[in-house]
Ligand SMILES: Nc1ncnc2c1ncn2[C@@H]1O[C@H](COP(=O)(O)OP(=O)(O)OP(=O)(O)O)[C@@H](O)[C@H]1O
Ligand SMILES: O=P(O)(O)OC[C@H]1O[C@H](OP(=O)(O)OP(=O)(O)O)[C@H](O)[C@@H]1O
């Protein structure tokens with residue numbers, strides 16, 4: 001039985017369960033449950049703190065896990081990213097009191113408050129910098145105002161929490177995070193192939209739509225250049241002489257522009273349908 005770690009709480013918890021549900025797996029119905037067995041798919045899910053998930057997977061006690069890229073880096077354990085799940089997106093950034101300093105080169109020698117000391121230490125080592133890292137559990141934005149640190153390094157999504165605390169970001173993000181599927185480094189993951197294919201199917205279904213339209217046969221090359229599909233578009237004859245019907249998967253972002261361009265080219269009966277799932 002495949003054993004998989006899922007966040008039990010926090011930002012990643014609900015969307016992690018949702019992507020698994022969309023991929024056909026059973027998920028807990030009571031948020032207090034800590035284990036859910038899916039006998040039909042031969043998978044067992046363990047609900048754990050997102051921060052602990054890399055530890056269980058890195059030690060080999062669980063086969064796979066869903067966690068944040070920043071949490072994986074922070075843990076420093078031998079687990080690798082197997083699939084980007086495309087939710088829980090955030091950056092990890094330096095933030096300082098407005099007007100204090102502006103360049104990330106100036107962090108050497110300063111006191112840095114963070115809940116992610118592993119990410120910060122990795123950056124300092126890579127940039128040959130020394131600084132005091134003050135490890136906190138959360139609400140890190142308060143640390144500067146309370147005198148514990150000169151700057152912070154934290155997760156930034158909308159930036160609203162920083163603004164409220166009178167802080168501004170400096171420099172480039174230390175990393176860009178999102179939810180990822182992880183497995184122990186160097187382990188044979190062939191038993192996870194079906195789960196990964198199912199998750200990839202959900203991701204494609206979320207990111208693509210099916211576009212269908214009718215177009216004059218002499219405009220087909222122009223039309224299919226706009227809608228090349230993933231492999232190749234399906235072209236079928238129409239009863240109407242000189243016209244064909246085309247079907248192709250197109251990225252959801254940009255579909256309105258594609259429809260406009262097809263219409264301007266002369267295509268008609270342009271229809272968009274959601275894809276609920278797929279295997280490519
Ligand atoms: N707005 C956000 N705030 C915090 N974490 C976020 C946010 N958006 C995405 N994430 C990601 O969620 C993971 C942190 O989840 P975690 O459950 O530890 O913290 P949380 O969602 O802030 O919950 P809590 O602080 O209540 O425990 C990280 O991978 C982080 O990048
Ligand atoms: O850029 P924003 O959209 O404001 O989101 C980022 C903030 O949200 C999280 O805090 P959370 O509320 O989880 O509290 P915590 O610091 O105790 O984890 C995170 O640690 C940042 O503080």
Ligand SMILES: [Mg+2]
Nearest residue numbers: 010011138139
């Ligand atoms: Mg938090």
